[in-house]
Amino acid sequence: MSFIDNLIANVIREDIRANSAYVVPDSSGLLKLDAMENPYGLPRALREELGRRLADAVLNRYPVASYATLKEKVIGKLGIPAGYDVLLGNGSDELIQIVTTTVANQKRRASVLAPVPAFVMYARSAQFAGADFVGVKLKDDFSLDMDAMLAAIALHQPAVVFLAYPNNPTGNLFDTGDVDAIVEALGDKGIVVIDEAYQPFAGTTLMGSLPEHDNVVVMRTVSKLGLAGIRLGYMTAHPRLLAEFEKVRPPYNVNVLTQVAAEFVLDHIDVLDAQAASIIAERERMMPELAALPGVQVFPSKANFITLRVPDAAAVGAKLLDQKVLIKNLSKMHGSLANCIRVTVSTPEENSAFLNALKAALTPA
Numbered sequence: 354m355s356f357i358d359n360l361i362a363n364v365i366r367e368d369i370r371a372n373s374a375y376v377v378p379d380s381s382g383l384l385k386l387d388a389m390e391n392p393y394g395l396p397r398a399l400r401e402e403l404g405r406r407l408a409d410a411v412l413n414r415y416p417v418a419s420y421a422t423l424k425e426k427v428i429g430k431l432g433i434p435a436g437y438d439v440l441l442g443n444g445s446d447e448l449i450q451i452v453t454t455t456v457a458n459q460k461r462r463a464s465v466l467a468p469v470p471a472f473v474m475y476a477r478s479a480q481f482a483g484a485d486f487v488g489v490k491l492k493d494d495f496s497l498d499m500d501a502m503l504a505a506i507a508l509h510q511p512a513v514v515f516l517a518y519p520n521n522p523t524g525n526l527f528d529t530g531d532v533d534a535i536v537e538a539l540g541d542k543g544i545v546v547i548d549e550a551y552q553p554f555a556g557t558t559l560m561g562s563l564p565e566h567d568n569v570v571v572m573r574t575v576s577k578l579g580l581a582g583i584r585l586g587y588m589t590a591h592p593r594l595l596a597e598f599e600k601v602r603p604p605y606n607v608n609v610l611t612q613v614a615a616e617f618v619l620d621h622i623d624v625l626d627a628q629a630a631s632i633i634a635e636r637e638r639m640m641p642e643l644a645a646l647p648g649v650q651v652f653p654s655k656a657n658f659i660t661l662r663v664p665d666a667a668a669v670g671a672k673l674l675d676q677k678v679l680i681k682n683l684s685k686m687h688g689s690l691a692n693c694i695r696v697t698v699s700t701p702e703e704n705s706a707f708l709n710a711l712k713a714a715l716t717p718a
């Protein structure tokens with residue numbers, strides 16, 4: 354054993370040593386359809402104006418810790434109910450971390466529960482915070498298995514339940530009656546985090562349920578809408594609950610460049626909304642085309658990606674890569690995703706390129 358081996362064995366948590374880092378594949382030179390990014394970017398005139406604003410950003414000072422101006426814009430432009438404040442995060446990934454850290458309990462281990470397959474950061478953040486993660490399998494059609502959910506809630510008494518609405522990596526919206534039943538079942542014993550990362554493509558939101566339920570947190574991000582690079586997430590909840598999360602938030606977690614960029618782009622939110630509308634239209638065009646392919650099963654989607662089952666996901670993934678198309682093979686993520694792949698909905702040209710590449714990949718050599 355070398356010095357560094359000993360140091361790591363002595364110091365680093367055993368569960369972290371056993372874990373591996375989050376892998377992001379190299380996408381250079383590829384048609385990148387693996388990460389639910391908006392393909393469009395901002396129009397030139399807006400980028401030039403943004404450049405001027407960024408040039409004036411005060412980089413030598415810490416951000417203004419209240420983030421009052423940015424919060425006001427988020428609240429005004431993104432449909433936060435009256436009387437509700439927001440907490441900002443360095444992406445909603447950080448907000449997930451803040452929530453799990455706030456509930457993790459040293460004396461009696463806290464549980465964090467989510468239906469699975471789910472967004473991987475729920476389980477990772479729970480583990481890093483020192484909480485137990487409980488995954489409850491979705492039904493084969495990816496709807497909530499309410500008997501299993503309610504039984505698991507009764508057994509584990511989770512401090513937090515994460516529900517992505519729409520769900521990633523499956524793309525569907527859960528039944529709102531089911532969501533309500535989970536919120537009711539937890540009552541004042543647990544928080545339900547509604548993760549609306551894909552809300553711009555869903556045509557619906559559960560934001561309206563906030564005033565009725567003080568144990569609901571609604572979390573969103575600007576990433577999928579078209580600003581994945583600036584890293585900005587926001588969440589809202591009862592002010593008393595938000596104040597507890599606020600204690601865990603690192604004081605300057607949103608940087609000045611992000612702040613300036615977000616304030617500027619939120620004044621032109623109509624541009625991103627129009628891009629989202631084209632992505633939705635493309636999703637609706639692609640669904641029947643994909644469903645018509647032999648051996649392909651398409652799952653309903655209200656997000657900016659489509660999950661489909663193919664005869665052999667590993668072979669299809671490799672053949673797509675040969676054609677310089679990068680998608681996500683979900684097969685190894687969870688048992689119910691055997692031979693499933695996930696593709697981001699992009700521009701009409703890129704989507705057609707994907708459809709052609711997929712057709713070729715499905716054709717026996």
Ligand SMILES: *Cc1c(COP(=O)(O)O)cnc(C)c1O
Pocket residue numbers: 443444445446447472517520521548550573574575576581584585586
């Ligand atoms: C992409 C995604 C996020 C992470 O968003 P960031 O703001 O980019 O960190 C959160 N939740 C779900 C369900 C996602 O798919």
